[in-house]
Amino acid sequence: MPRPIIGRGFFVLARHQLKCPKIPASHRPIRIHLLAVIRMLTRLILPLILSTCLHANEAATATTPPSAEKPAEKPAEKPMVEKIDDKRYRVGKIEFDSSTREIRIPAKVNMAKGLLEFLLVHENGKIHEALFKTDASPSDINLAITLLRYKPSRELYALPSETGGLSGNFPVVPEDIRAAARVSIDVEWTKDGKLERIGANEWIQHATTSAAMPSSHWVYGGSQIEEGRFVAESTGDIAAIFLSNAAMINYPGKDNGDDTVWLAFENRVPPEGTNLTLIIAPYPKHQSTEQP
Numbered sequence: 001m002p003r004p005i006i007g008r009g010f011f012v013l014a015r016h017q018l019k020c021p022k023i024p025a026s027h028r029p030i031r032i033h034l035l036a037v038i039r040m041l042t043r044l045i046l047p048l049i050l051s052t053c054l055h056a057n058e059a060a061t062a063t064t065p066p067s068a069e070k071p072a073e074k075p076a077e078k079p080m081v082e083k084i085d086d087k088r089y090r091v092g093k094i095e096f097d098s099s100t101r102e103i104r105i106p107a108k109v110n111m112a113k114g115l116l117e118f119l120l121v122h123e124n125g126k127i128h129e130a131l132f133k134t135d136a137s138p139s140d141i142n143l144a145i146t147l148l149r150y151k152p153s154r155e156l157y158a159l160p161s162e163t164g165g166l167s168g169n170f171p172v173v174p175e176d177i178r179a180a181a182r183v184s185i186d187v188e189w190t191k192d193g194k195l196e197r198i199g200a201n202e203w204i205q206h207a208t209t210s211a212a213m214p215s216s217h218w219v220y221g222g223s224q225i226e227e228g229r230f231v232a233e234s235t236g237d238i239a240a241i242f243l244s245n246a247a248m249i250n251y252p253g254k255d256n257g258d259d260t261v262w263l264a265f266e267n268r269v270p271p272e273g274t275n276l277t278l279i280i281a282p283y284p285k286h287q288s289t290e291q292p
Contacts, residue, residue: 079140081147089147092140101148103280104188105141107134112269115207116262117242119185119200119251120278125236131203131264132278138223138232142248145220145280152222153181156243156250166245182217182283183249185239189276200278204241205265206255212265213241216253217283223248249280 082090087099096103107120110133118130127133154171155178161167188197201213218239223232223246231246232238240247242259255261270276 079137079143081143089144091143093134093136094140094144096144096148098148101150101282103141103144103148105134105136105278105280107132107136107276107278109270109272109274109276111264112272113264113266115260116204116264117240117259118237118244118247119204119239119241119249121238122236125238131200131269132276134238134278138236138238138248139230141238141280142222142230142232145248149180150183150220150282151177151180153178153219154221155181156219156252156256157221157224157245158243178219181220183220184281184283185218185249186279186281187276188279189270189274191270197279203265203269205263207261207263212268213251213262214253218249219252220249221247 079091084090084095088095088097090096094103094105105120110121110127110130114129116129116131118126120132120134121127121130122138123133123135125133153173155173156170158166159169159171185200186197187200187203188195190196199215201215204213205211206213223230223237225231232248235246237244237247239249239251241251241256241262243250243256250256
């Protein structure tokens, strides 16, 4: 009696069954038995295969992000300088004048009392020790200063020491560069309906003598670039009373290395949150230049 072909898999068996000659009646029970087994295996195995594929697909979808590639980072936008009129320009939130070389920075009173280390910081910076704060970008302020041809002087940026940190030594800077880095800083605000303007030093008090900070210049140093980043933008340090290598502008006067000396002048500084304008101008103030 011929034996049926088995053991080659489902498709081989099926093909054999289609091509084989008519099976004698005496062998039909075997054929019926095999067909029943095949139907039963098909009903059991196919759902398992489909279920396995479905779960594998769901797992891959859950663990694989929509896109394996990170979206390309947008390049930093370059600040746009807008011309207001023949002599005035705007960049970001500040305005500057090519004739007077004045830079106008919108700001607010940040501290009406307490110890100060900074005259002006960005609102995301060291506001716990700053007289004023602004939402203007330090990079925009620096651009305006550069366009008005102020020259950065490194004279107040301490040199690094051999053992790390900062030394007590400062770089030697040519006199013409030092002169081109001198600026004055005034405050303009509205008091009793009238526009007032005074030197920012008038709102800073010495803790020991109780006198106002002496009227003098400030020094534009330009901050620093570290790892391709403008440090003043990262830290928010704009104008420092207590020397800061990160700040764009530093106070050069006595006690600028002591962070326990300078206070907000309580009897003179308006309430916290008062809107005002900080004005950076040449020192002495009669200097001028052509359009940037």
